[in-house]
Amino acid sequence: MDSQPTEDRTGTLVPTRRTFLTMALLMMSLTTETASADFPSFNKDETKVPQYTLPDALMFKDGSRVATTADWTNKRRLELLDLFQEHVYGKAPTIWTPYSVVEELVDREALDGKATRKQITIEFAGDENKSQVQVLIYLPNKVESPAPVFFGLNFGGNHTVHRDPGILLCKSWIENDAGGGVVNNRANDKARGGSRGRWPIDLILDRGYGLVTVYYGDIDPDFDDGFKNGVHRLLHGAEKKQRSPNDCGSIGAWAWGIRMVVSLLVADPDIDAKKIAIMGHSRLGKTALWAGAQDRRIALVVSNNSGCGGAALSRRRFGERLIHINTNFPHWFCENFRGYNEREADLPVDQHMLISLVAPRPVYVASAKEDNWADPRGEFLAAKAAEPVYELFGKEGLGVADMPEADTPVGGCIGYHLRGGGHDVTEYDWKQYLDFADRQFAEIQP
Numbered sequence: 001m002d003s004q005p006t007e008d009r010t011g012t013l014v015p016t017r018r019t020f021l022t023m024a025l026l027m028m029s030l031t032t033e034t035a036s037a038d039f040p041s042f043n044k045d046e047t048k049v050p051q052y053t054l055p056d057a058l059m060f061k062d063g064s065r066v067a068t069t070a071d072w073t074n075k076r077r078l079e080l081l082d083l084f085q086e087h088v089y090g091k092a093p094t095i096w097t098p099y100s101v102v103e104e105l106v107d108r109e110a111l112d113g114k115a116t117r118k119q120i121t122i123e124f125a126g127d128e129n130k131s132q133v134q135v136l137i138y139l140p141n142k143v144e145s146p147a148p149v150f151f152g153l154n155f156g157g158n159h160t161v162h163r164d165p166g167i168l169l170c171k172s173w174i175e176n177d178a179g180g181g182v183v184n185n186r187a188n189d190k191a192r193g194g195s196r197g198r199w200p201i202d203l204i205l206d207r208g209y210g211l212v213t214v215y216y217g218d219i220d221p222d223f224d225d226g227f228k229n230g231v232h233r234l235l236h237g238a239e240k241k242q243r244s245p246n247d248c249g250s251i252g253a254w255a256w257g258i259r260m261v262v263s264l265l266v267a268d269p270d271i272d273a274k275k276i277a278i279m280g281h282s283r284l285g286k287t288a289l290w291a292g293a294q295d296r297r298i299a300l301v302v303s304n305n306s307g308c309g310g311a312a313l314s315r316r317r318f319g320e321r322l323i324h325i326n327t328n329f330p331h332w333f334c335e336n337f338r339g340y341n342e343r344e345a346d347l348p349v350d351q352h353m354l355i356s357l358v359a360p361r362p363v364y365v366a367s368a369k370e371d372n373w374a375d376p377r378g379e380f381l382a383a384k385a386a387e388p389v390y391e392l393f394g395k396e397g398l399g400v401a402d403m404p405e406a407d408t409p410v411g412g413c414i415g416y417h418l419r420g421g422g423h424d425v426t427e428y429d430w431k432q433y434l435d436f437a438d439r440q441f442a443e444i445q446p
Contacts, residue, residue: 039327040342043318044372052315055349057356057389069393072359080357081294083349088309089290090248090334092256096263097234098125102132107166108141115141115205119158119168120264124234131231133218134158134168135261138201139210139270148275148441149210149265150302150433153254153284156180156187156194157215162201163193172217173229198281198425207434212265216284219257220250224331231257245335251283251309252334255291262297275299275441279433281425282374283332286310293357300440302364302433303355304425307374309333311365313351313382314344319375351378352385355414359386360393362440364415366429369406370422377403383416390414413440 043049058066058076066076085091103121110117118137123130136158139147154161157170169189174182181191204211216222220230227233227243235256236247248256258278266273277300280288285306292301303311308320309332323341326333340347355363365383367376380403387397396412404410407428409417415436419428 040321040323042320042324042373046318046377049316049318052313052345054313054315054352054385055347057353057386058392066392069360072389072392077357080349080353084290084293084354084357085248086246086334086336087340087348088333088337089252089255090246090336092235092248092252096260097127097231099123099260100125105168110138110166111162111164111201111205113141114202115139116270117164117166118270121168122264124231126238127231127234128238129229129233131218132171133214133257133261134170135212135214135264136161136167137210137212137268137271138205140205140208142205143208145270146268146272147208147210147270148272148277148437149212150204150277150279150437151212151258151261151265152199152279152281153216153219153258153287154195154199154213155216155284156182157191157217158213159187159192160195161193161199161211161213162196165189165192167192170215170218172215173221174215174217197427200427200430203427203430204434207438209434209437210271212261214257214261216254216257216287220253222250222283222331224329227331243335247334249333250331251287251290254284254287255294258287258291259295262295266297273297274444274446275437277302277433277437279304281305282307282423283310283329286332289354289358289363292361292363293354296361298361299444300362300364300437301358302366302436303379304366304429305368305371305374305423306365307371307379309337309351310374310379311351311355311382312375312378313385314340314347315350316375316378316381317344318378319373350382352382355382355386356389359389360395360413362413362415362436364411364433364436366416366432367418368422368424369418369420374423376418380416380418383411383414386414409435411436 099122105119108116116139120135122133159167159169169187173185181188278288279302281304285303286309292298308325326338367379390397397414398411400410406418406420409432
């Protein structure tokens, strides 16, 4: 079966059925006891984790030690950002592509008067794909402006986060799900509120926070289309005939999109520019960490079940590994990352360094007990290994030596919990993030 996307009658690239079945087949095959030598099985046995040594976040490339916060901020942090760009996520431009707001809708009596709902549609100059990014913002009316906000990309379109009929239906390509309200890759009213369990908007508003969300497919569609759709031609130049091994993949593009939207948020007088938190789940948890590592305007970062290439240590080779993720999702990372399949120990970085790049800003890492694919222990250990950088700034890390029991949140400026259950975002998770934000934002001066 052809694994390349085909074109529908509108000229839009559409992934084949094989694209969607890949992950399901992979999960089935990797739970068996046998696998080919070229494609190793999924390890869920701690006794099979190899011995490893983590690279030192506080050691410069020349072997000297970071001694001061200035050393970190002005040199080592930049070294690590360059390493992650070159070897993991790829490079995206730091200068924004010109964009314009083509529509802004405001309803200050949304959700029965509880919230102000803003919807901003933006377009990019010179975009041959005519991409539109729809930004949905809910702000609590009970809080005097400006309000702190949580910002997260969503998987199914803004209309899925709540049944509010005033939310614009997504115009971008979405994976077909007739029962869930997506036909011919376009959403209909049946899709409204389909993922509301992951976005407890009433809870967030009642706690005094706003919610900002964007459909990740507005920025880049999540399938291997050779980077023909989405914002990649804007990021790397329409005239470029061939991608470079360190050009960013989809995670880099989604992170670029987050940072572009943050530029809108910091300019909104109804939003507290000093209290913008980002939250991401799974692949979007990887994205949130990478965006937060790069952009210091983001005040707090939450990684929910982000696993391989996110918060979990690559060198543990537990659960999803580099060879799995690079084979089945070749569009997520830069091409150079594939060179470390089965060579994790040769990577000049590991994911504790990504978490460290958020310092001294607060970061929260959350795992789920049944989510072995995302390696909960590897996520905890990465957060633990980030502590020395936070301590350099006089910040408390996790505050515990050992991984906590399920449903026992821990931490200071680095937060962590292991939730019972599987790969998901729940109300329990959100309650911990809101509590964490309450504590951390209380220290930010107006």
